[in-house]
Amino acid sequence: xxxxxxxxxxxxxxxxxxxxxxxxxxxxxxxxxxxxxxxxxxxxxxxxxxxxxxxxxxxxxxxxxxxxxxxxxxxxxxxxxxxxxxxxxxxxxxxxxxxxxxxxxxxxxxxxxxxxxxxxxxxxxxxxxxxxxxxxxxxxxxxxxxxxxxxxxxxxxxxxxxxxxxxxxxxxxxxxxxxxxxxxxxxxxxxxxxxxxxxxxxxxxxxxxxxxxxxxxxxxxxxxxxxxxxxxxxxxxxxxxxxxxxxxxxxxxxxxxxxxxxxxxxxxxxxxxxxxxxxxxxxxxxxxxxxxxxxxxxxxx
Amino acid sequence: xxxxxxxxxxxxxxxxxxxxxxxxxxxxxxxxxxxxxxxxxxxxxxxxxxxxxxxxxxxxxxxxxxxxxxxxxxxxxxxxxxxxxxxxxxxxxxxxxxxxxxxxxxxxxxxxxxxxxxxxxxxxxxxxxxxxxxxxxxxxxxxxxxxxxxxxxxxxxxxxxxxxxxxxxxxxxxxxxxxxxxxxxxxxxxxxxxxxxxxxxxxxxxxxxxxxxxxxxxxxxxxxxxxxxxxxxxxxxxxxxxxxxxxxxxxxxxxxxxxxxxxxxxxxxxxxxxxxxxxxxxxxxxxxxxxxxxxxxxxxxxxxxxxxxxxxxxxxxxxxxxxxxxxxxxxxxxxxxxxxxxxxxxxxxxxxxxxxxxxxxxxxxxxxxxxxxxxxxxxxxxxxxxxxxxxxxxxxxxxxxxxxxxxxxxxxxxxxxxxxxxxxxxxxxxxxxxxxxxxxxxxxx
Numbered sequence: 001x002x003x004x005x006x007x008x009x010x011x012x013x014x015x016x017x018x019x020x021x022x023x024x025x026x027x028x029x030x031x032x033x034x035x036x037x038x039x040x041x042x043x044x045x046x047x048x049x050x051x052x053x054x055x056x057x058x059x060x061x062x063x064x065x066x067x068x069x070x071x072x073x074x075x076x077x078x079x080x081x082x083x084x085x086x087x088x089x090x091x092x093x094x095x096x097x098x099x100x101x102x103x104x105x106x107x108x109x110x111x112x113x114x115x116x117x118x119x120x121x122x123x124x125x126x127x128x129x130x131x132x133x134x135x136x137x138x139x140x141x142x143x144x145x146x147x148x149x150x151x152x153x154x155x156x157x158x159x160x161x162x163x164x165x166x167x168x169x170x171x172x173x174x175x176x177x178x179x180x181x182x183x184x185x186x187x188x189x190x191x192x193x194x195x196x197x198x199x200x201x202x203x204x205x206x207x208x209x210x211x212x213x214x215x216x217x218x219x220x221x222x223x224x225x226x227x228x229x230x231x232x233x234x235x236x237x238x239x240x241x242x243x244x245x246x247x248x249x250x251x252x253x254x255x256x257x258x259x260x261x262x263x264x265x266x267x268x269x270x271x272x273x274x275x276x277x278x279x280x281x282x283x284x285x286x287x288x289x290x291x292x293x294x295x296x297x298x299x300x301x
Numbered sequence: 302x303x304x305x306x307x308x309x310x311x312x313x314x315x316x317x318x319x320x321x322x323x324x325x326x327x328x329x330x331x332x333x334x335x336x337x338x339x340x341x342x343x344x345x346x347x348x349x350x351x352x353x354x355x356x357x358x359x360x361x362x363x364x365x366x367x368x369x370x371x372x373x374x375x376x377x378x379x380x381x382x383x384x385x386x387x388x389x390x391x392x393x394x395x396x397x398x399x400x401x402x403x404x405x406x407x408x409x410x411x412x413x414x415x416x417x418x419x420x421x422x423x424x425x426x427x428x429x430x431x432x433x434x435x436x437x438x439x440x441x442x443x444x445x446x447x448x449x450x451x452x453x454x455x456x457x458x459x460x461x462x463x464x465x466x467x468x469x470x471x472x473x474x475x476x477x478x479x480x481x482x483x484x485x486x487x488x489x490x491x492x493x494x495x496x497x498x499x500x501x502x503x504x505x506x507x508x509x510x511x512x513x514x515x516x517x518x519x520x521x522x523x524x525x526x527x528x529x530x531x532x533x534x535x536x537x538x539x540x541x542x543x544x545x546x547x548x549x550x551x552x553x554x555x556x557x558x559x560x561x562x563x564x565x566x567x568x569x570x571x572x573x574x575x576x577x578x579x580x581x582x583x584x585x586x587x588x589x590x591x592x593x594x595x596x597x598x599x600x601x602x603x604x605x606x607x608x609x610x611x612x613x614x615x616x617x618x619x620x621x622x623x624x625x626x627x628x629x630x631x632x633x634x635x636x637x638x639x640x641x642x643x644x645x646x647x648x649x650x651x652x653x654x655x656x657x658x659x660x661x662x663x664x665x666x667x668x669x670x671x672x673x674x675x676x677x678x679x680x681x682x683x684x685x686x687x688x689x690x691x692x693x694x695x696x697x698x699x700x701x702x703x704x705x706x707x708x709x710x711x712x713x714x715x716x717x718x719x720x721x722x723x724x725x726x727x728x729x730x731x732x733x734x735x736x737x738x739x740x741x742x743x744x745x746x
Binding site: 014047050051052053069072073075077079081082083084085086087088092093096097099100101102144145 | 303304307308311314315319541544545546547548549550551552553554555726739
């Protein structure tokens with residue numbers, strides 16, 4: 001039984017549908033990417049998973065069972081609008097939140113020390129949240145979400161607003177939790193993080209899942225439409241090849257060529273080789289970013 | 302249950318740890334100590350001063366005997382002149398009169414008015430009594446008190462003394478000294494409620510000054526602590542909402558636990574504060590010198606009715622829970638602390654109404670308004686206690702009133718929990734009732 005299973009869930013608010021027939025499954029030790037433009041229904045989905053609101057249709061199962069209050073101690077949540085008590089000492093509020101999640105005081109203290117050590121934030125233990133920088137506040141929010149070692153972790157925009165060093169640190173922690181078997185539902189706008197961390201994704205567009213499945217399968221199903229070519233000299237007549245839609249030459253002498261059919265790539269290579277030495281030739285896989293814009297972007301037209 | 306304890310503990314610790322809380326508590330304590338000791342200090346500093354010394358001369362003319370009697374009876378007068386509630390001293394005796402005391406010093410030698418008038422001008426005298434020939438038919442002289450200042454205490458003391466002197470002079474030789482004394486003692490009239498007539502001793506059961514003060518204090522305590530803690534609850538919840546920590550909280554604890562944890566936590570904070578004040582008050586009551594002060598007012602702690610005190614506390618706690626759940630609900634629908642004042646205004650009006658109905662009906666505790674109000678849960682915490690302490694409230698009315706209050710707590714607690722559950726998820730501008738209802742439906746709460 002997978003830790004988290006959403007089956008055809010529907011949520012309607014006063015006439016408009018916030019989540020429309022969404023199904024997904026998160027395995028143990030998996031980071032599942034939930035993507036979508038702002039207002040696509042990600043937060044509503046997460047709130048339903050957390051049991052804050054009930055779906056109008058469909059069902060959510062946790063290890064095969066419906067929602068029950070005992071789950072509260074098994075779930076961790078880092079909300080998008082992260083917040084802690086601004087005027088309360090970090091150790092105080094962390095221990096409080098851990099206790100609310102059902103931890104014993106002694107265990108909570110131990111766990112807090114571990115996580116503060118892990119995030120290199122031991123010196124903030126007795127400080128207040130309002131004294132911390134935004135990035136550090138976010139780290140504390142993360143600590144609050146994982147202090148009780150949840151089995152199901154929900155991260156809404158976990159990495160936004162962090163510098164690269166801290167992003168790396170948090171990423172390592174997320175990977176560590178995955179290794180320990182935590183099921184993680186993860187939303188972000190940074191596609192490179194998804195490519196790096198997630199195996200399965202769902203892209204929501206206007207409340208509906210429009211793209212779903214294994215990340216590699218999705219990428220392979222999208223045609224490779226970009227060729228990178230670097231030659232010593234200029235290559236004439238690239239535009240004339242059938243299937244080429246756009247040729248741009250970058251300042252460093254590289255050509256970026258958009259193609260409609262993959263066969264066109266071979267013609268490009270032949271033409272380039274006939275005109276001189278080829279330093280680099282690559283048919284680029286579509287990035288998730290491009291796929292996302294393609295799938296979601298059309299909705300803004 | 303464990304979580305409820307955690308919420309209560311966290312709320313209590315954080316509230317009592319704040320500087321604002323400590324300073325207000327300390328300042329109020331200090332003010333209370335000062336306030337309680339004001340009468341003592343005034344006595345201490347002004348006791349021997351001439352400020353309250355009234356020097357009176359006598360222009361007796363041919364009525365030296367009458368003048369002598371007035372002076373004499375002034376000296377004998379008990380420390381309770383005709384001036385109603387105010388006590389004052391007479392002659393050489395000294396007694397406390399709340400915060401002031403009056404001593405009278407007689408000029409022994411009679412003089413003529415012109416001479417005395419000059420002495421007043423020179424500030425050697427405060428006034429003099431002028432005894433003149435009465436209107437035709439009377440034997441007792443007409444008496445005038447000539448003074449620059451209008452001192453009502455002195456005048457009423459003189460009036461009483463003159464009255465005694467008159468009785469003496471009119472009945473010369475016909476009455477014994479004991480009879481004369483009895484005549485000069487004022488008649489005492491007390492009221493006893495009809496129901497109390499059945500009591501063997503015929504004593505009023507509860508209508509004592511002590512209970513009056515107790516009821517007064519209970520109403521004020523209810524009002525002050527309710528407004529204070531109510532606003533604390535509402536603003537705590539709004540703060541949790543606006544700092545977004547609420548999103549984590551509602552995923553870890555059920556809203557009901559969270560709400561009642563907060564309410565109980567703040568209740569304990571309020572109780573701590575009130576307990577400190579009560580302790581200071583009680584310590585004062587125990588101090589020997591303070592017993593004297595109380596005795597001057599004829600107040601004896603032993604006269605306090607436990608029934609009123611216990612029922613008062615029960616109503617206080619029940620009323621607190623009724624109002625505080627509503628404060629919690631209001632706090633949960635507001636997203637920003639700035640909007641809170643407006644949102645709680647309806648509750649403020651309710652508390653004010655409860656306060657004023659109670660306070661203004663203390664002299665008339667059995668009116669129809671009071672009877673009706675003591676069944677209305679929002680008003681019964683103050684009105685029922687007035688009826689119990691100062692009027693008559695049969696036990697069955699009391700039971701109905703408490704049962705209604707309990708039902709109201711459950712109904713409004715349930716409703717508030719629902720609103721709370723919905724409200725904490727709603728951000729942005731303050732939602733209307735319609736929007737809340739819609740949201741409740743949408744969230745399936």
